[in-house]
Amino acid sequence: MNAAQPNLVMLKKLLIVAMVMFAFGYAMIPFYKKICEVAGLNNLLQPDTLVEETQQVDTSRLLTVELDANTRGLPWQFKSLQSSVRMHPGELVEVMYEIKNNSNREITGQAIPSYAPQLVSQYLKKLECFCFSKQVLKPYEVRQMPVQFLIESGFPADIKTVTISYTFFELSSDFASTDVSGETGEI
Amino acid sequence: MAAIHHPGHEHEHHGPPSGIMRWLTTTNHKDIGTLYLWFSFIMFLTGGVMALTIRSELFQPGLQIVEPEFFNQLTTLHGLIMVFGGIMPAFVGFANWQIPMMIGAPDMAFARMNNWSFWLLPPAALLLITSFLVPGGAAAAGWTLYPPLSTQMGMGMDMTIFAVHILGASSIMGSINIVTTILNMRAPGMTMMKMPLFVWTWLITAYLLLAVMPVLAGAVTMLLTDRQFGTNFFNAAGGGDPVMFQHIFWFFGHPEVYIMILPAFGIVSQVIPTFARKPLFGYSSMVYATASIAILSFIVWAHHMFTVGMPVTAQLFFMYATMLIAVPTAVKVFNWTATMWRGSMTFEAPMLFAIGFIFLFTIGGFSGIVLAVVPVDIVLQDTYYVVAHFHYVLVSGSLFAIFAGTYYWLPKWTGNMYDETLAKTHFWLSMIFFNVTFFVQHFLGLAGMPRRVPDYALQFADFNMISSIGAFGFGFSQLLFLYVILKCIRGGAKATDQVWDSADTLEWTLPSPPPYHSFETPPQVSFDEYHVKNVQNVHSK
Numbered sequence A: 001m002n003a004a005q006p007n008l009v010m011l012k013k014l015l016i017v018a019m020v021m022f023a024f025g026y027a028m029i030p031f032y033k034k035i036c037e038v039a040g041l042n043n044l045l046q047p048d049t050l051v052e053e054t055q056q057v058d059t060s061r062l063l064t065v066e067l068d069a070n071t072r073g074l075p076w077q078f079k080s081l082q083s084s085v086r087m088h089p090g091e092l093v094e095v096m097y098e099i100k101n102n103s104n105r106e107i108t109g110q111a112i113p114s115y116a117p118q119l120v121s122q123y124l125k126k127l128e129c130f131c132f133s134k135q136v137l138k139p140y141e142v143r144q145m146p147v148q149f150l151i152e153s154g155f156p157a158d159i160k161t162v163t164i165s166y167t168f169f170e171l172s173s174d175f176a177s178t179d180v181s182g183e184t185g186e187i
Numbered sequence B: 001m002a003a004i005h006h007p008g009h010e011h012e013h014h015g016p017p018s019g020i021m022r023w024l025t026t027t028n029h030k031d032i033g034t035l036y037l038w039f040s041f042i043m044f045l046t047g048g049v050m051a052l053t054i055r056s057e058l059f060q061p062g063l064q065i066v067e068p069e070f071f072n073q074l075t076t077l078h079g080l081i082m083v084f085g086g087i088m089p090a091f092v093g094f095a096n097w098q099i100p101m102m103i104g105a106p107d108m109a110f111a112r113m114n115n116w117s118f119w120l121l122p123p124a125a126l127l128l129i130t131s132f133l134v135p136g137g138a139a140a141a142g143w144t145l146y147p148p149l150s151t152q153m154g155m156g157m158d159m160t161i162f163a164v165h166i167l168g169a170s171s172i173m174g175s176i177n178i179v180t181t182i183l184n185m186r187a188p189g190m191t192m193m194k195m196p197l198f199v200w201t202w203l204i205t206a207y208l209l210l211a212v213m214p215v216l217a218g219a220v221t222m223l224l225t226d227r228q229f230g231t232n233f234f235n236a237a238g239g240g241d242p243v244m245f246q247h248i249f250w251f252f253g254h255p256e257v258y259i260m261i262l263p264a265f266g267i268v269s270q271v272i273p274t275f276a277r278k279p280l281f282g283y284s285s286m287v288y289a290t291a292s293i294a295i296l297s298f299i300v301w302a303h304h305m306f307t308v309g310m311p312v313t314a315q316l317f318f319m320y321a322t323m324l325i326a327v328p329t330a331v332k333v334f335n336w337t338a339t340m341w342r343g344s345m346t347f348e349a350p351m352l353f354a355i356g357f358i359f360l361f362t363i364g365g366f367s368g369i370v371l372a373v374v375p376v377d378i379v380l381q382d383t384y385y386v387v388a389h390f391h392y393v394l395v396s397g398s399l400f401a402i403f404a405g406t407y408y409w410l411p412k413w414t415g416n417m418y419d420e421t422l423a424k425t426h427f428w429l430s431m432i433f434f435n436v437t438f439f440v441q442h443f444l445g446l447a448g449m450p451r452r453v454p455d456y457a458l459q460f461a462d463f464n465m466i467s468s469i470g471a472f473g474f475g476f477s478q479l480l481f482l483y484v485i486l487k488c489i490r491g492g493a494k495a496t497d498q499v500w501d502s503a504d505t506l507e508w509t510l511p512s513p514p515p516y517h518s519f520e521t522p523p524q525v526s527f528d529e530y531h532v533k534n535v536q537n538v539h540s541k
């Protein structure tokens, strides 16, 4: 069956192609992450920097910012100390949140922000936030944490109320050892 | 791995074994081709029943026939079954029957593996269909399986993921077989640039499959580990990103749509010259156009996700790249038209379907270009306009080409002519009902009706009713197709070897039906332009 020989060589080559492409699918994950990082996309968990000149406070109007706090699957109590704040576009404000660990084990959590309407995310600049790093709470520990942010003055005038919401998720133990804000998702 | 099949050297009678074992154990490319084609037909009927259930629910506004949850399962499984069970296996069936006969090879390169590739399909189909019966029902995240829905659903989703793995393995084995057969087993004299276009398009398709099926397998494996083993690829809660799935999926998904259309281009490129009685216009430009479409198809995936919030530069890049693909596609359409120009055309059923293909596929290409325009797509994304677009390219594109190819080669396969009148009736019924079903969906989309919804606002009622009537007409017309095929298998006017007077590829030099083993000794092929001129046909009896 010498006629089969070149076919078997071809079979091996093509199988390698298929395996390389399988690996390529996985390689896309860090690759996209890098692109987002370089392009500054999807930057939920990193502090913003302000370009000073563009931030004039627009005192002619007021925005209501509702502050929402949730936990998902971890025995923590999480709330904001004010339920909402009134602010001018361009004005830097600070609000406080509080978390409490209601269990007797040490738990690592990570907060993920989400905004409504979605448009806010383009105008929202956060200088300080507990979501920039993971939070480790000892049994029954209570912690208060500030968020410092502004909504740029170019924000459309027809929107009067916006919601900033945070949800705390538990990080599984193998995850807790990595820094979520930088290298997310790769295991 | 089984190598080239050499029966007939050891024993005299080399017909197939009889009964069910013939089909279970067969390594014969013709048998396997038949299995693929029948499997795909059954899947078309299964997916079709789901489509008709969907259209019944959408006949009127309001919820009347199915629960919304079940409706979502139906749209998901309809898509998966038509794509992976209907269109793709049908083309692999054509590849199995035709490629060895068209290049003068005795069989596929890996005959045993060929048998495995086919027999993986029925278990995968069973997994998909039985997933309706498990708690929580079948997958309901859409055929695109986007998380977070797909990371949350019940075990129906796990079954779907497993089915996709199996289907992927089958496709990869099938493509390895096809590439090896085409590259290594052509008859002497059949150089690459003399290969029939159907063979060329399948070669390129097989490479596309090899490149992207593993990526899909990777994507669904990530879904599976996110669901069952605590990874967080797409799980925002663990720092993953659901949009990442869309990038990986569409890196597979866009080449996949070309996997479903390139073999159709190949079939049409065989049919048109035969019935126009002229050689294909611009053969080499056809080859290059197919290759450019395949290469470009890797850099346009994000046109499916213009609304995920990507930067404008990325949107512009993907928009222009997408529009660029229309150029080689148009080259093909112009070449087919030029082939017909001043030809002595006759309009038998294969030709009717091929012309219907050119006409309607081009409409689908145009709506694709409309969708490629970012500001337009932001409005039309996830509306019925997209549904209309992809049914024009997939039903009146891929499926019509499958019909054309079936009628074209059926006399060769069975030895009998099919009933021309009934076949033409099948064409006209399909043509009319297809347009009744899908043309109005453009209007629904433009008016803002979202896709994948079981209920809709009152202003969409009339067009939906028209569309549903068309769908039933189209569905029942396909029973006529089944009848014509069965009638042709059972008898009819005897077909000549040549069948069509200007058909000039190698398979037409074999008897109709061709012997169980053909071209055991490679034929000597010589060419005058693109015609096979002189064939010393040394096939066995």
Ligand code: HEM
Pocket: B144, B257, B258, B260, B261, B303, B304, B322, B323, B325, B326, B329, B364, B365, B366, B367, B368, B369, B371, B372, B373, B377, B380, B381, B382, B386, B389, B390, B393, B394, B397, B398
């Ligand atoms: C000129 C060629 C084409 C162009 C410019 C084009 C463009 C597009 C665009 C921009 C979309 C995304 C629409 C949206 O979701 O908002 C789309 C969707 C789609 N296209 Fe095409 N397309 C072309 C040809 C094809 C062909 C040949 C096929 C298949 C045979 C195809 C199958 C599909 C499918 C299945 C979808 C919908 C996927 C889904 O969301 O479920 N297209 N096309």
Ligand SMILES: [Cu+2]
Pocket: B253, B254, B257, B300, B301, B303, B304
């Ligand atoms: Cu696409």
